[in-house]
Amino acid sequence: MVVDANVVRIMKARKVMLYQDLLKDVMMQITLFKAQPKDVKVRIESLIEREYLERDPENKSKFIYKP
Numbered sequence: 001m002v003v004d005a006n007v008v009r010i011m012k013a014r015k016v017m018l019y020q021d022l023l024k025d026v027m028m029q030i031t032l033f034k035a036q037p038k039d040v041k042v043r044i045e046s047l048i049e050r051e052y053l054e055r056d057p058e059n060k061s062k063f064i065y066k067p
Contacts, residue, residue: 004047006029007026010029016062016064023037052066
């Protein structure tokens with residue numbers, strides 16, 4: 001839940017981000033534990049499935065926040 005909350009908070013503020021930038025920001029902001037990149041990726045995929053985020057149709061490494 002911590003990872004999900006951080007991803008949504010970052011994306012709500014930025015609206016569009018590249019995967020590497022999003023991953024870097026999420027890992028810097030989580031201080032409760034050492035977030036692993038694969039865990040963050042799984043949570044991002046979950047947010048896409050739940051329609052909080054979507055992939056840019058032209059650039060698959062770019063994510064768009066869906067309000």
